[in-house]
Structures are given as structure tokens and as C-alpha cells.
Amino acid sequence: MIVDDMTTVDLDHLGDPDRRELAALLDRAGAAGDHPALPEPQLLAMQHPDTAPAGDRVVLARDGGELVGFALLSPAQDGSTVLHVVADPSVHADVSEEAVVSALIGRSVAEARADTPIHLWAMQAGPADDDQARAHGFVAERDLLQMRVPLPLAPDVVAATRPLPTRPFVPGRDDEAWVETNNRAFAGHPEQGGWTVVQLRERLTADWVEVDGFLVADDPDGAGLIGSCWTKVHRDRHPVLGEIYVIAVDPRHHGQGWGRSLTVAGLEALWKRGVTVGMLYTDATNEVAVALYTSLGFTVDHVDRSYRRDATGSA
Helix, strand or coil: CCCCEEEEEEHHHCCHHHHHHHHHHHHHHHHHHCCCCCCHHHHHHHHCHHHCCCCCEEEEEEECCEEEEEEEEEECCCCCEEEEEEECCCCCCCCCHHHHHHHHHHHHHHHCCCCCCEEEEECCCCHHHHHHHHHCCCEEEEEEEEEEEECCCCHHHHHCCCCCCCEECCCCCCHHHHHHHHHHHCCCCCCCCCCCHHHHHHHCCCCCCCHHHEEEEECCCCCCEEEEEEEEEECCCCCCEEEEEEEEECHHHCCCCHHHHHHHHHHHHHHHCCCCEEEEEEECCCHHHHHHHHHCCCEEEEEEEEEEECCCCCC
16 A cells, blocks of 8 residues: 555644654654754754744655655755655555655655756665655755764874864854854855854754854954854764764865864864764765865765756756
């Protein structure tokens, strides 16, 4: 039997029963893969639908009345649609995960705007994801690498790094300077660019935030920040992971080795907090960043992959 019921709802109009079912499904999917089922912005939108970006929609897939998966369709700034699909990892007698994913992708393609591209993301992508995407007219367009490194860093790595004084971020004092530096560093980046002070302050209220792990480096000339390294500890992962959550160097200070300095400062701060595995994400095409992180001892753990389907329906 295939999925017998799919409905589309504006994310901010979800009723409480649906919210509870979705939260439980996300917990099961995250535990099964030991990896979040969605990237953080989408996960936050699902957990707090009332504050979700305008235009987000969710397709609920049910089999015999039981929620077996969902798709999240989010409008991007360029007018395209970003699509994430999550199937329940639990065993179902009547429907497989593959059938759920295929049905949700097909329904989402029909629901999305026909005149703009669709970007389908797969977390921990593998051959089965490639096959599913291809079957629905998508081609791979972007690989996001999750890289990990054992902590503490090797002494020779630290010794080869130019020291840079850092201090903890001060909420209410450093907000504007951090946003300005981050947005200059990530101008045009699809996820990390375009932060606002309001978004930063909302993110700082998250229960995982520890300002001692949010490091900034002041420009000695008094012109704002050289850069920053914001870390995040994932205590629900096995092993516990210490993430270089956001790292940025103001373009005015590029070419001086400060990216390496800030990365090492963040990793050393994580080690001092008892974390033994460092982690970060970077685009596979960012050869400079990949080379830097490799030189620090990072290796690729897995790939999150984006697939593209053009507006015409042909990849």
C-alpha cells in the first residue's frame, strides 16, 4: 500500500495535535540517524511554527491515519523553493520509508511554484537519495561537508597558528558589530548572510547558547571586529560534538591568517569545556576552507546534499 492521505497546511496554521505528532517524528528521525533531521533554521521553524517565516508550508503524509512523514516547503529569497523531506524511521507494515519520501517529493513538486527552481536537501546523503532525486527530475548541485577533528588539537597545529586575542561576546553591546562583520564576511551566502540584529537576539535566547563559547576579536584600531567564532555544544549527539557554529573574518582583514586563529581559538575553548570532538560544516567547493580545516586535522564525516530541479521541470 502507498501513502493514502497527504494534506498541505501553512506552517503557522498547524493545530496542536499535528505539532505534537511532528515533534515526536522529528525526535525519532534524529535519534535514528544520530543527526538532526533538519538544518537548524528549518528545525526551529518546525518547533516554533508561530514564528516561522511567512510562506512556509508543510505536507503531512499519513497511512491509515498515522503520520508517516512530512515535507517542508520554504520560499527562498530568490523566489525558489527549498524542500526538506522527513520520513518516520519506524517500521510500518503498509508503507516503506522510500515510498513515503517518493510520495512527498512528488506532491511537493506539484505544490511548488512552477516558474522557479526547487532545491531538495538530503541530510547524510547517500546513493538512495541520489536515486530518489534523479527519479523526480533533480540533479545534485551542492555538497555541504560535515567535518570532524579529535580534541585537543595536536600541539604542532596550535604552535603553527598565529595567536589572536579573543573575548566572550557581550549581548547588547556587540550585536550590531557582529551582524555587520558577519554579513560582510558572508555577502551573498544562501544561509549565513543577511542576518539582522533581531535574528541574532532571537538566536541568543536558545537554550544551548553559552556566551563563553561565543568568541570575538576586537580590531585594535577600534573599527569594530576582526572576526568571531561562535561555538555550539551538541550534548545530545554521540559522541558529544563541539561545533564551530559560525566563524567569520571581516573582509578588511582577509589574508592575515585570522580564520585559522579563530578556528583554533574556538576548538581550544571547546576542549576546555570537556568536548573531545570538534565539528563544522563547509561547502565542498570552498577549497580554501577545506584545505584550512584539513591542515588542522579535520576529516569529512558525511555530506548533506542539495539537488536542483529547474522551473521547466527538466533538470
